[in-house]
Amino acid sequence: MRPRTLDELAGQAQLRTPGSPLRQLIEGDQSMSLLLWGPPGTGKTTIASILSNQTGRRFVEISAVSAGVKEVRAAIEAARADLVRGGEETVLFVDEVHRFSKAQQDALLPGVENRWVTLVAATTENPFFSVISPLLSRSLLLRLESLSDDDVRAVIDAAVTDERGLAGAYEIDDDAVDHLVRLAGGDARRSLTYLEAAAGAATSRGSSRIDLETAETAVDRAAVRYDRQGDQHYDVTSAFIKSIRGSDADAAMHYLARMIEAGEDPRFIARRLVILASEDIGLADPTALTTAVAAAQAVQLIGMPEAGLNLAQAVIALSVAPKSNAVINALRAAQGDVRAGKVGPVPSHLRDAHYEGSKKIGHGKGYAYSHHAPFGIAEQQYAPDVVADAEYYQPTEFGAESSIKERWERIRRIIRGR
Structure with missing residues (x-):
């Protein structure tokens, strides 16, 4: 073929x-x-x-x-x-x-x-x-990109009728095709291998019809009810993320296994983990993002099925990590002010003072170089006047963020002269 x-x-x-x-x-x-x-x-x-x-x-x-x-x-x-x-x-x-x-x-x-x-x-x-x-x-x-479900389905449909394939000697049910497509995971060669095995199983049963049961028997894999474009995709993904957020590693592994067995794109899973590492863990465990990014890179370098191990390690690590949503809350609060029009001019002492004539218009005047200040922290205003008192980042007391919280509160007081 x-x-x-x-x-x-x-x-x-x-x-x-x-x-x-x-x-x-x-x-x-x-x-x-x-x-x-x-x-x-x-x-x-x-x-x-x-x-x-x-x-x-x-x-x-x-x-x-x-x-x-x-x-x-x-x-x-x-x-x-x-x-x-x-x-x-x-x-x-x-x-x-x-x-x-x-x-x-x-x-x-x-x-x-x-x-x-x-x-x-x-x-x-x-x-x-x-x-x-x-x-x-x-x-x-x-x-080259992984084949889409439609691409793999076209390969199977052609092989069923083509003289170089099954030459029309078999009929195959739609749900059996769907099962083979899911298992192929974007691999045309694998889909043809499974189709050939299914045809052999049908022959051994004295039949010329490949139904779902025959396909399941041939490849020794039960059909996972999972539509990558439908409700199951979104429901399972939602449950997966919420299980990790809720620190239930067992439930998270269950949903990971369902996605892998159904042929979900591992890059999609890895992207969700990278997002979660900042959204739900943040600085409560500063290594969470490193772990998630490493898993995403491993998926690119190694590929499935071996990269499933890297995803599993990341899922367990993120599940048991302390949780904090302080990062996403800080971003949302800052974006909310910007969208509300709170975008005052940059303080003159922070403006670029490297080009000729910049100092004549007051750029850089009065800037305090932090490394010359006690503790490396200078008292001065960094934010525009309109948000000078904003406190976007509110650390939690969970995990490593508890020590960050104490230090950040001291830093904030020094910067703002409190």
């Missing part, structure tokens, strides 16, 4: 639009190396195959898992020989290029620099961390 043309490629609309670099490369038959970065099953190998077939180039594939420097050099030398002998160009596809060592990646450079090969390197990890700079600078970086 691998697409034979760019138009058959599922998803990746940003790469298939007229005039896009990839379309120019394929239809213009240009020689240019590509670095494809995206989750599994999004079309990286397929793009390399299409590039080879539609431009008439020879296709050679090596895997970074098993190939060494010797194999890389041999492939490039063979490509150079073919180019010299008959003018035949080669597409060299390197899968999992992030697994190559620096020396192995260096071995690719002569072939790329001299255009003996059109290199197409695929990676599921951030290439700015895992690919050497000389190779990055000589390649066109294309970012």
Whole structure:
């Protein structure tokens, strides 16, 4: 079922639009190396195959898992020989290029620099961390996104009827398709694997119909009632956040598991955790935001299913952390005043005094340099007159914020001359 043309490629609309670099490369038959970065099953190998077939180039594939420097050099030398002998160009596809060592990646450079090969390197990890700079600078970086539910559904529908797939020998119920789509998690290859397994299970039952029960049996996963676009998505997400806010780690883990099993985008889960870390914990545990951001980065670098561990660690850490909403309250109060028009002029002693003539108009005059003051805190007015007495940040007495509360109250008194 691998697409034979760019138009058959599922998803990746940003790469298939007229005039896009990839379309120019394929239809213009240009020689240019590509670095494809995206989750599994999004079309990286397929793009390399299409590039080879539609431009008439020879296709050679090596895997970074098993190939060494010797194999890389041999492939490039063979490509150079073919180019010299008959003018035949080669597409060299390197899968999992992030697994190559620096020396192995260096071995690719002569072939790329001299255009003996059109290199197409695929990676599921951030290439700015895992690919050497000389190779990055000589390649066109294309970012592939996880397929949407509609994209995966289109792949399954095509495979049911296409002669290269099930060739119309089976009927599949809508709820069974929905189940396979959820489990695929944006991975077209995984959806086809599950479809094939479901067809085999139907055959073993003497049936040509794939229903939900058959699909569940084939992949050994119960269907989770979860519509990523509907009420369940919002209800489960709401319960998830409220469980963490309420410090119930067990309930939070339940809802996390439901979202993961239903194929929820892990980046969405990570984004919600980053928001919660500031909204519901703040300075009660200053490490909460660091933990949430680290989990979000891990999701990008590692991908599912392994990144589920990073999400679980973050969920538990945020659940058991002391809670404070002082940060969001401070922001809302400050924004409320600004929206109400309380935006007086910046005090003259705080204005920029670096440019010529600024001091002549009073900028910077009377500014007290904090580092010269006792405790590093100078008594002076920082806010505009209209909000000079505003007290937006009101620390709680929970967790680390209790000590912050005591210190901040002393600082505020010094600054305001109290």
